[in-house]
């Protein structure tokens with residue numbers, strides 16, 4: 001209660017007492033003196049023989065009524081005033097609370113995103129410098145998942161406390177933007193070296209062990225720095241720059257800091273555009289099969305084709321696997337692309353002579369997926385493509401991840417008559433274990449063995465051919481080119497190599513260029 005309220009509360013009984021004394025005084029004066037005089041003055045009849053007791057009863061009655069008519073409204077009024085006053089007080093409190101909530105983050109007590117953005121906006125509006133350090137905690141989700149949200153809150157509060165200290169030491173302001181995202185804001189010009197020092201110190205400070213239940217090694221922070229005088233002049237854009245710089249740190253292994261770099265952002269945007277375009281390309285069958293002939297030795301007759309992916313882009317250019325396979329792998333889209341390629345390739349090959357086979361490259365992730373054989377068999381059935389005309393090419397790297405599943409998968413394919421070829425043999429692990437224990441029917445000797453001037457590799461090729469003969473496996477030599485003529489094809493044939501593939505026999509071509517392999521034309525050629 002304020003002094004004013006207290007003074008008012010004391011004054012009320014005094015006022016009532018004064019009012020009552022006045023009533024008593026006036027009614028006494030009226031009854032004993034004034035009544036007679038007024039009646040006389042008004043020339044009205046007046047009975048002056050009243051007893052004093054009667055007169056006092058009148059005084060008491062008048063006083064009693066006055067008392068009631070004064071006290072009841074006063075009490076009611078007082079109660080009304082008290083209620084109004086406390087409602088007003090509560091309203092004021094709620095208003096103050098709302099203002100606090102609108103300004104400060106309730107958990108950390110730091111200023112919130114809205115106020116932070118207002119501050120940056122005002123600063124930039126006045127054309128004054130602002131630098132932002134966007135801080136994102138590393139592995140914070142793991143803290144929440146493993147130790148619960150209460151422990152997560154403790155961590156956030158501790159981080160906020162540390163950031164506040166850093167801000168105080170360097171003339172900055174700490175803010176919590178939400179979740180595990182914080183910011184240090186500097187509203188004065190700071191040289192790059194100074195910002196580096198602050199960011200470095202912050203990375204160090206934020207990765208220092210936390211007291212309490214949380215695993216100390218798990219935490220750290222990645223920081224992105226942007227500056228109004230070099231990067232952006234608009235608050236949202238400046239924050240976006242800091243975010244891009246922070247994202248770069250996350251990709252580079254975390255617990256680090258980066259300044260915004262427009263070149264990097266351009267690359268990132270291109271990458272994002274490429275990813276989006278590739279997603280659409282897979283859905284729209286823009287990635288098409290090209291076919292490279294495989295010939296039998298010594299006849300050098302075409303017996304089948306390796307399917308090689310090509311992306312026919314909207315601008316008319318054609319991209320090769322090196323441009324898009326790694327991106328599709330990262331996006332987990334290789335199975336979708338492979339399904340699309342198998343469908344397109346089978347439909348093309350179904351128009352060809354049915355002695356011609358198809359060879360399909362299958363990624364490591366697919367070979368080690370337990371669903372893969374059934375899905376492939378089902379798709380070949382749907383396309384009415386005979387299993388014995390189909391070959392999968394796998395690389396040894398596919399066998400490193402989950403050898404057991406790979407072994408089961410390859411056995412299943414082999415049992416159904418699908419050929420399994422080990423691609424790029426000789427440059428990877430080239431493990432005898434893989435060759436002897438897995439259902440591998442064919443080896444494809446990597447083209448690097450036949451590169452220009454690499455004649456010293458031929459003894460190795462001979463050794464591979466000897467080993468394949470002992471293991472009863474077939475062999476394809478890859479990368480046979482024009483310059484190898486006339487010796488390599490005959491040498492390979494004489495050394496027991498079954499097949500050859502390379503630019504000498506044909507480059508990868510679209511199905512539309514291969515009409516000569518349709519049933520009738522191929523029969524004529526072969527004849």
Ligand code: C2E
Pocket residue numbers: 292307308309320321322325334338341361362363393423424447478479480481501502503504508
């Ligand atoms: P790979 O399976 O070893 O395919 C052979 C690569 O060698 C092809 O390159 C082919 O164009 C190239 N080549 C063929 N003959 C010659 C030659 O005489 N000389 C030279 N210098 N190169 C020759 P491409 O089409 O660029 O494919 C590169 C790699 O991309 C493939 O290597 C394969 O690992 C992968 N790839 C291609 N298509 C697919 C696919 O559909 N799925 C998966 N998972 N990978 C694919």
Ligand code: CA
Pocket residue numbers: 306361393423
């Ligand atoms: Ca291949």
Ligand code: CA
Pocket residue numbers: 423424444446447478
């Ligand atoms: Ca190969």
